[in-house]
Amino acid sequence: MNPALLEMVPVIGLEVHVQLKTRSKLFCSSANEFGAEPNKNTCPVCLGLPGSLPVLNREALRLAVKVGLALNCQISGRIKFDRKNYFYPDLPKAYQISQYDMPVNGRGFLEIETREGIRKVGITRAHLEEDAGKLLHEGIKDGSLVDYNRAGVPLLEIVSEPEIRSPEEAHEYLTALKAILQYLDVSDCDMEKGSLRCDANVSVRPKGETKLGTKVEIKNMNSFKAVQKALEYEIKRQSNAVENGEKLVQETRLWNESKGQTFSMRSKEFAHDYRYFPEPDLVPFTFSRAEAEEIRKTLPELPAARAKRLMKQYGIPEKDAFRLVQDKKLVEYYEACIAQKVNPKMTSNWILSELLGNLNEKGLSIAQSPIAAVDSAGLIRLIENNTISGKMAKDVLPEMIETGKSAEAIVKEKGLVQVTDTKAIEQAVEKALQANPKSLEDFKAGKRQALGFLVGQVMKETQGKANPKLVNEILEKKLKAC
Amino acid sequence: MPDVSRLTLKEAVSLAREEGPEKIIESLAQRVLQVGSKTNAYLHFDPDRIERAHKAGALHGVPISIKDNISTRGWETTCASKILVGYIPPYDATVIEKLREGGATLFGKCNMDEFAFGSSSETSAFGPVRNPWDLERVPGGSSGGSAAAVASGEAIAALGTDTGGSIRLPAAFCGVVGLKPTYGRVSRYGLIAFGSSFDQIGPLTQTVEDAAILMNVIAGHDERDSTSANLAVPDYTQSLHRPVKGLKIGLPKEYFVKGMDPEIEASVREAAKVYKTLGAEIKEVSLPHTHHSVAVYYIVAVAEASSNLGRFDGVEYGFRATNSTLRDLYFETRDLGFGEEAKRRILLGTFVLSAGYYEAYYRKGQKVRTLIRQDFEKAFKEVDLLLTPVSPTPPFKLGEKMTDPLTMYLSDIFTISVNLAGVPAMSLPCGFTKTNLPIGMQLIAQPFAEETIFQAAHAYEQETQWFKRKPKL
Numbered sequence: 001m002n003p004a005l006l007e008m009v010p011v012i013g014l015e016v017h018v019q020l021k022t023r024s025k026l027f028c029s030s031a032n033e034f035g036a037e038p039n040k041n042t043c044p045v046c047l048g049l050p051g052s053l054p055v056l057n058r059e060a061l062r063l064a065v066k067v068g069l070a071l072n073c074q075i076s077g078r079i080k081f082d083r084k085n086y087f088y089p090d091l092p093k094a095y096q097i098s099q100y101d102m103p104v105n106g107r108g109f110l111e112i113e114t115r116e117g118i119r120k121v122g123i124t125r126a127h128l129e130e131d132a133g134k135l136l137h138e139g140i141k142d143g144s145l146v147d148y149n150r151a152g153v154p155l156l157e158i159v160s161e162p163e164i165r166s167p168e169e170a171h172e173y174l175t176a177l178k179a180i181l182q183y184l185d186v187s188d189c190d191m192e193k194g195s196l197r198c199d200a201n202v203s204v205r206p207k208g209e210t211k212l213g214t215k216v217e218i219k220n221m222n223s224f225k226a227v228q229k230a231l232e233y234e235i236k237r238q239s240n241a242v243e244n245g246e247k248l249v250q251e252t253r254l255w256n257e258s259k260g261q262t263f264s265m266r267s268k269e270f271a272h273d274y275r276y277f278p279e280p281d282l283v284p285f286t287f288s289r290a291e292a293e294e295i296r297k298t299l300p301e302l303p304a305a306r307a308k309r310l311m312k313q314y315g316i317p318e319k320d321a322f323r324l325v326q327d328k329k330l331v332e333y334y335e336a337c338i339a340q341k342v343n344p345k346m347t348s349n350w351i352l353s354e355l356l357g358n359l360n361e362k363g364l365s366i367a368q369s370p371i372a373a374v375d376s377a378g379l380i381r382l383i384e385n386n387t388i389s390g391k392m393a394k395d396v397l398p399e400m401i402e403t404g405k406s407a408e409a410i411v412k413e414k415g416l417v418q419v420t421d422t423k424a425i426e427q428a429v430e431k432a433l434q435a436n437p438k439s440l441e442d443f444k445a446g447k448r449q450a451l452g453f454l455v456g457q458v459m460k461e462t463q464g465k466a467n468p469k470l471v472n473e474i475l476e477k478k479l480k481a482c
Numbered sequence: 483m484p485d486v487s488r489l490t491l492k493e494a495v496s497l498a499r500e501e502g503p504e505k506i507i508e509s510l511a512q513r514v515l516q517v518g519s520k521t522n523a524y525l526h527f528d529p530d531r532i533e534r535a536h537k538a539g540a541l542h543g544v545p546i547s548i549k550d551n552i553s554t555r556g557w558e559t560t561c562a563s564k565i566l567v568g569y570i571p572p573y574d575a576t577v578i579e580k581l582r583e584g585g586a587t588l589f590g591k592c593n594m595d596e597f598a599f600g601s602s603s604e605t606s607a608f609g610p611v612r613n614p615w616d617l618e619r620v621p622g623g624s625s626g627g628s629a630a631a632v633a634s635g636e637a638i639a640a641l642g643t644d645t646g647g648s649i650r651l652p653a654a655f656c657g658v659v660g661l662k663p664t665y666g667r668v669s670r671y672g673l674i675a676f677g678s679s680f681d682q683i684g685p686l687t688q689t690v691e692d693a694a695i696l697m698n699v700i701a702g703h704d705e706r707d708s709t710s711a712n713l714a715v716p717d718y719t720q721s722l723h724r725p726v727k728g729l730k731i732g733l734p735k736e737y738f739v740k741g742m743d744p745e746i747e748a749s750v751r752e753a754a755k756v757y758k759t760l761g762a763e764i765k766e767v768s769l770p771h772t773h774h775s776v777a778v779y780y781i782v783a784v785a786e787a788s789s790n791l792g793r794f795d796g797v798e799y800g801f802r803a804t805n806s807t808l809r810d811l812y813f814e815t816r817d818l819g820f821g822e823e824a825k826r827r828i829l830l831g832t833f834v835l836s837a838g839y840y841e842a843y844y845r846k847g848q849k850v851r852t853l854i855r856q857d858f859e860k861a862f863k864e865v866d867l868l869l870t871p872v873s874p875t876p877p878f879k880l881g882e883k884m885t886d887p888l889t890m891y892l893s894d895i896f897t898i899s900v901n902l903a904g905v906p907a908m909s910l911p912c913g914f915t916k917t918n919l920p921i922g923m924q925l926i927a928q929p930f931a932e933e934t935i936f937q938a939a940h941a942y943e944q945e946t947q948w949f950k951r952k953p954k955l
Contacts, residue, residue, distance in 0.1 A: 044571075044572070044573050047798065048793050048798070049553075049571065049572070049573070049798075049799070050553065050559075050561075050566070050569070050571070050674040050675075050793065050794075051552075051553040051571070051575060051670075051671065051672040051673055051674045051675065052671070052672075053670060053671050053706060053707050053708065053709075054708065055705065055706060055708050056708070083789055085789055085792060085835070087792065087795065087812055089797045089808065092793060092797075092798060093792065093793050094789075094792025094793045094795060095789055095792060142805070143805065146797070273836055273837045275789070275832065275835035275836055275837075275840070276835075276840075277785065277786075277789070277835055277840070277844060280678035280679040280709075280786055281678050281708060281709060282708050283708055283709060
């Protein structure tokens with residue numbers, strides 16, 4: 001079979017490491033705090049000093065189970081840790097305390113929004129482990145510096161089943177996962193601060209083939225967009241290789257953002273055999289169903305449930321509902337607007353397209369919106385009651401962002417109140433018709449475009465303030481009468 | 483005035499309560515200066531650096547010596563290894579905190595086998611320890627320095643550690659009392675780990691009562707050690723005077739084997755007779771999986787050790803060989819920093835944990851360990867205590883067993899099962915060879931039944947008074 005005729009299908013799995021926002025580290029009482037002076041938040045335990053011993057932070061376990069429940073995972077009845085042994089300067093004990101064969105959270109799933117609707121992506125497992133320290137190489141002569149503030153910070157490693165079918169879906173998965181974590185308030189999920197990290201595993205295979213292709217791991221992606229781009233690149237690279245009959249190597253590749261490519265990591269001299277064995281310093285213990293149920297009671301309304309509620313309560317379409325819930329701040333903004341009694345469908349449209357569009361242009365997130373929900377509601381109300389047209393509102397919005405003034409104030413100031421007085425519009429229509437006899441002829445001759453032109457002329461005459469709907473109605477009437 | 487450096491802990495506490503500890507400290511320091519170079523029992527001893535107690539506590543300032551694998555704030559702690567030269571812990575082990583609370587003076591840090599790997603205290607990077615009873619012979623290991631110091635009068639009492647017999651063997655070889663508590667009885671926080679599921683800190687003393695006094699100070703739950711037992715500590719001195727009448731003592735037949743030294747066997751059997759006269763019941767029992775213990779230990783304990791010693795890499799503290807590349811930093815530091823036996827055990831431990839071998843060695847070893855523990859559980863349904871020898875041989879000569887590691891490993895044959903099962907055991911003097919070398923016997927009890935050991939040990943000790951004989955150093 002000619003390889004060039006095969007359609008190559010990607011198989012993607014994602015590994016996400018989330019820092020849990022406990023007050024102290026996973027195995028000691030040193031502060032879990034980002035951005036502190038190097039090595040300030042350390043103690044004999046997280047420094048790995050000889051003789052130190054770990055003690056489990058129960059809050060971290062509770063947060064881990066919370067996530068597991070939200071991801072519909074099987075919660076392990078037995079909590080056990082293992083040592084993962086390897087040498088690196090950011091790993092003070094030369095082993096990481098992790099979970100190997102008995103992760104706290106077993107199989108589960110989450111729901112993502114795709115073009116074909118809502119889909120489930122399986123979660124293989126989610127386990128607790130401690131983070132390593134940070135190495136600094138930049139600008140340091142003859143060596144590196146190590147900061148152990150991060151060593152011992154609790155991580156939850158969430159592994160998806162290899163059920164993600166495209167780079168877009170990967171983006172959706174990450175967005176949906178982040179939303180859940182935000183709703184649970186277990187992490188800041190900030191990729192820039194490293195509280196959320198993602199590695200991807202991707203292989204390709206011909207459509208219809210059940211055997212998996214060679215798997216490549218990709219690291220060093222610093223945003224959801226980067227994950228998507230890296231996967232796009234990698235899938236192309238792998239597909240090309242297969243089509244050219246080249247053999248793919250199972251390896252780890254690093255994403256280079258500036259070059260837009262993945263590069264193979266220098267082959268490591270020693271293959272990693274982590275020699276996992278049960279952590280003898282931590283006694284395994286039972287985690288009862290009752291304890292898990294207690295934690296389940298503390299779960300908030302999660303994104304999927306919230307979306308379904310919004311659809312039911314406000315009649316907004318599934319796609320919009322799912323988009324809104326992906327960012328907790330966004331859906332809160334939305335519901336705050338609705339609380340002002342403006343039309344829910346209009347509001348979701350407005351927020352998703354206009355508001356977010358404007359904010360994105362300025363590089364602002366909804367959390368940073370200079371316009372409060374109450375004020376957005378104010379603007380939407382003006383459209384609703386025909387004070388201004390939708391088109392005019394699109395101009396008012398940037399003004400609101402720039403000046404911080406309310407919609408009402410700007411409309412008043414600029415005299416933007418829409419002209420709905422039919423008499424005034426009739427007058428303007430008359431004027432336009434008289435000034436453009438040719439257009440009248442064209443319209444009569446069957447050229448519909450002439451209508452559009454005339455509407456434009458009427459708008460010009462009214463300095464854009466006429467209600468376009470009324471203009472159309474009145475103009476059509478008049479034209480028919482001519 | 484009695485020689486104050488030969489006071490027992492009990493006597494010293496009594497004296498110190500009246501007059502303060504200074505005379506005792508001075509006399510002890512004199513003794514170290516006098517015979518220290520012969521025994522090499524101390525790694526760090528400096529009369530000007532003796533850290534006196536700030537509290538009276540139970541010990542009233544009496545000096546205690548500490549094995550050098552226990553973290554002492556501000557005191558270099560090396561585990562007798564080059565790789566930790568210059569490492570000064572910024573924190574105290576929990577037992578040290580407890581000693582300070584208990585009014586102990588920190589006297590000095592004792593020599594040992596490097597990282598506690600050994601049965602003779604010959605693998606120290608700073609010279610072997612010598613047995614005060616015969617300086618050409620080993621004091622046993624790995625707590626040889628602690629035991630030798632107590633035997634030679636260079637210490638009133640000391641702390642040692644026991645992973646496979648490292649308190650009990652030196653106690654037997656030096657003619658002193660040594661107790662390995664139940665696993666979890668004493669906190670391991672601050673103990674530089676060898677075998678995490680085996681290690682325990684325990685007392686090395688001149689008498690059984692002294693050991694009870696020290697145990698009262700160091701035992702107890704520690705939140706910082708997740709493996710420490712959350713159980714109240716009884717007053718161990720209360721159990722000393724309980725009569726042994728009616729106590730059931732078992733002699734496990736697997737511990738009286740062909741090839742063991744006849745003087746040792748005779749000595750231990752004689753002790754059994756003494757117990758009989760005191761009213762105890764003696765019977766034979768069986769611990770059928772005993773012959774697997776050495777193999778299991780040298781798989782499971784060294785596996786844990788190989789992981790525990792990964793952190794000694796020159797990056798954060800201790801010896802660093804070079805700054806050239808990361809690879810060289812690791813390779814050369816660990817090559818130059820670790821001694822032969824340490825390397826041997828790290829390699830062995832790494833091997834048994836490696837892919838393809840984990841199931842056959844480590845996991846299998848842990849399973850057999852369960853069988854060994856069950857042997858003890860079954861035996862303790864029939865008896866209250868087990869009585870066994872401590873060592874198959876009397877103290878051997880320096881260098882005698884260093885050529886074949888396996889021969890050295892077999893020294894632990896009677897002590898190792900105890901650590902595998904996590905039960906408490908004490909070594910105490912039960913006689914001497916014809917050549918005046920000490921012989922020790924071992925009393926083993928159920929988990930957290932140290933009181934039964936103290937009860938039986940004290941009765942025997944008072945009856946036989948072996949502790950009165952001291953080496954002529």
